[in-house]
Amino acid sequence: MATLLTFGIDRRSLLAGLGLSAATGLGAPSVLRAQAREIVVGGAASHKPWVEQHVAPLFERKYNAKLTFEGTRSLVNLEKMQKNKDRPYLSVVQMDDPVMILAVREGLLEPITAAKASNLAKLKPGTVHMDGQWANYLQPWQGIAYNTNVIKTPPTSWAEAYDPKHKGRIIIPSLQNTEGLPNLFMASHLATGKPMAEATLDTESGFKKLISLKPNLLTVYNQMPQAFSLLEQGEAHMIVGALSSFALARKQDGAPLGLAAPKEGIFPVPSGIAVVKGGPNQDLAFAYVNELLGAEIQSKIAPPTFALPTNVDVPPPPGMPTGIAVHTIDWGFVAENRNAWVQRWDREMSM
Structure with missing residues (x-):
């Protein structure tokens, strides 16, 4: 050059x-x-x-x-x-x-x-x-990672994780992990139908919806590699809120994984x-x-x-989602409330 x-x-x-x-x-x-x-x-x-x-x-x-x-x-x-x-x-x-x-x-x-x-x-x-x-x-973005040997059609909605057919087969990140936050916000959106900008402020509805997910949970992870090991083995069907930088790297290495960008949108990491x-x-x-x-x-x-x-002059790389909402997070709001959210998470989402 x-x-x-x-x-x-x-x-x-x-x-x-x-x-x-x-x-x-x-x-x-x-x-x-x-x-x-x-x-x-x-x-x-x-x-x-x-x-x-x-x-x-x-x-x-x-x-x-x-x-x-x-x-x-x-x-x-x-x-x-x-x-x-x-x-x-x-x-x-x-x-x-x-x-x-x-x-x-x-x-x-x-x-x-x-x-x-x-x-x-x-x-x-x-x-x-x-x-x-x-x-x-x-x-990097968060969507739904899934085992392609178990799920043949990519999930089209974040709501699919709540389907009883996935009882005991879903993994989500802990709210102690940064990547755990989108599940709280999306749960509020699914529960209320509010636009995402409003739903992220209604964490009360989000927690109530997340509690209903507990029967479907296999585990809540703090360490990402162990979670993906369970997914690749087929013990888990989906990781909801999975990182593209990890999931797609594993897919590239030959793991039986896909990463879906559901219709409600994705979250940037x-x-x-x-x-x-x-x-x-x-x-x-x-x-x-x-x-x-x-x-x-x-x-x-x-x-x-x-x-x-993030530069508007650079197109998304091949295989990246296009034409779908990318929901930004108000990190100032998160900083003000996260300690209280984590305490509630530990009380209500413990496995």
Whole structure:
């Protein structure tokens, strides 16, 4: 791939690409000649392969800078930012949206603007959060995973999990898991018929509906691999609220699985990116964010992650759902209420 230098990009064009102005005094030579400049990105351990294959080579060539990716869990990245708040060493974090809210509350993030990352203006509605504190660069999604040896026709509705023919054969995620939330919201929608935006606020109806699912439950999982093992063996018929990034990877590896996108719609899994406040080399940090929000990178990383792109110029990869509602989640509302929901879940949904 040709670099900026190959095309002879002038100083003004390069600054515009980085979201900087000539008045900053930070011109192209400081980006292109500073061989030792580096950013450290904290993200999920599972992201490391595609970052190193698709993102790091492009970024390092384009900006003549070093990219180091530290793979761990979102809460560990939050702890790193907390402990190093006075002298941060992370420049960018890729974390789950609920953890991003905690980071915002502690003043650990630097807002993203279109002036600093122009691709922000190219994102789908609902993927930029809290006035640009963070944005979503991908949308893995949740639907219904099913064993294709047992279920020959893909489920067309979330309501199918409640059918008595699946007694003792359904698996759902715990509400302690982030991926457990859509079942609560969808249960409210199924019970009341309210539009999803209203149904997500009516968790009382959601809990009452979920309780009626208990006779059909084989188990409620906290650990995803064990749940999929039961599904692949045929002990379970469906995992309701399954992640595309896991289910479709297992299908690709030959497991007898399908993943349905029911008619009521699907839920995006939060994949957020943010700039660490006061982190090193913020011009490069915003450049990295801009690349992940851009069409070139998203077109490369959406297929291997079995995710929907968030940039409007990137079509969904082959095999991804199209023409179906993608229900966003109000993570601020979740943060305010989740502890109470989990306590109620533990009381009423225990197996």
